[in-house]
Amino acid sequence: MSLILHYHPYSRAAGTIWALEEAGVPYELKVVDIMKGEQKRPELVALNPMGKLPTLVDGDLVVTEAAAIALYLADRYAPGRLAPALDDPRRGTYLRWAFFAPSVIEPAVMARSSGWTVKEVSAGWGSHDAMIAATESALRGKPFLLGEQFSMADVVFGGLLRFLIGFRQIDARPAFTDYVARLDARPAFQRAEARNLAMCQQLGLK
Numbered sequence: 001m002s003l004i005l006h007y008h009p010y011s012r013a014a015g016t017i018w019a020l021e022e023a024g025v026p027y028e029l030k031v032v033d034i035m036k037g038e039q040k041r042p043e044l045v046a047l048n049p050m051g052k053l054p055t056l057v058d059g060d061l062v063v064t065e066a067a068a069i070a071l072y073l074a075d076r077y078a079p080g081r082l083a084p085a086l087d088d089p090r091r092g093t094y095l096r097w098a099f100f101a102p103s104v105i106e107p108a109v110m111a112r113s114s115g116w117t118v119k120e121v122s123a124g125w126g127s128h129d130a131m132i133a134a135t136e137s138a139l140r141g142k143p144f145l146l147g148e149q150f151s152m153a154d155v156v157f158g159g160l161l162r163f164l165i166g167f168r169q170i171d172a173r174p175a176f177t178d179y180v181a182r183l184d185a186r187p188a189f190q191r192a193e194a195r196n197l198a199m200c201q202q203l204g205l206k
């Protein structure tokens with residue numbers, strides 16, 4: 001049975017397609033029109049209490065939160081290939097940067113663009129400058145977060161960097177743009193882009 005992704009191309013679910021393509025698992029898309037607020041329908045809120053996308057349904061299991069979905073897919077469908085094994089010492093690095101993206105990079109960028117004033121010592125994302133320095137350190141001297149081996153952490157971390165660079169929400173430093181170019185060259189990313197584009201055309205978007 002195919003996995004079902006509740007999806008709209010103008011949402012984080014577009015990035016989840018990349019995760020699915022990397023995992024190499026069959027999936028079906030169920031379009032949710034976020035412009036019409038369909039994500040707040042009771043049947044969708046029953047799956048994702050936030051009333052947001054993406055939401056993945058795998059048989060009886062529901063997974064929400066884009067980063068959690070990606071890590072789930074790697075552990076469930078590509079262990080050892082996209083996710084280091086539990087006893088692999090690289091597992092710590094893998095989890096570290098996969099969590100860093102939504103819990104530090106994203107709120108730090110949002111805080112700056114929204115002019116939030118927070119106490120850096122209390123806010124989990126600290127300062128914007130410290131976030132940038134840490135993000136650069138994650139990539140220093142290696143093509144991917146784990147070194148030579150690409151992993152699902154790159155989908156989460158790199159996918160967010162690509163989005164932020166594209167929307168000019170983060171400084172397009174060479175370390176970031178070179179990394180994103182390596183990710184863009186992946187066949188699974190290109191398949192995902194093609195699928196997202198086809199869905200945009202089908203829905204009359206863009």
Ligand SMILES: N[C@@H](CCC(=O)N[C@@H](CS)C(=O)NCC(=O)O)C(=O)O
Pocket residue numbers: 010011012013034039051052053054064065066067102
């Ligand atoms: N923390 C969530 C964020 C999900 C999210 O904000 N999704 C947006 C689209 S990218 C959404 O569904 N917005 C519609 C709404 O909030 O009603 C995740 O990473 O999956």
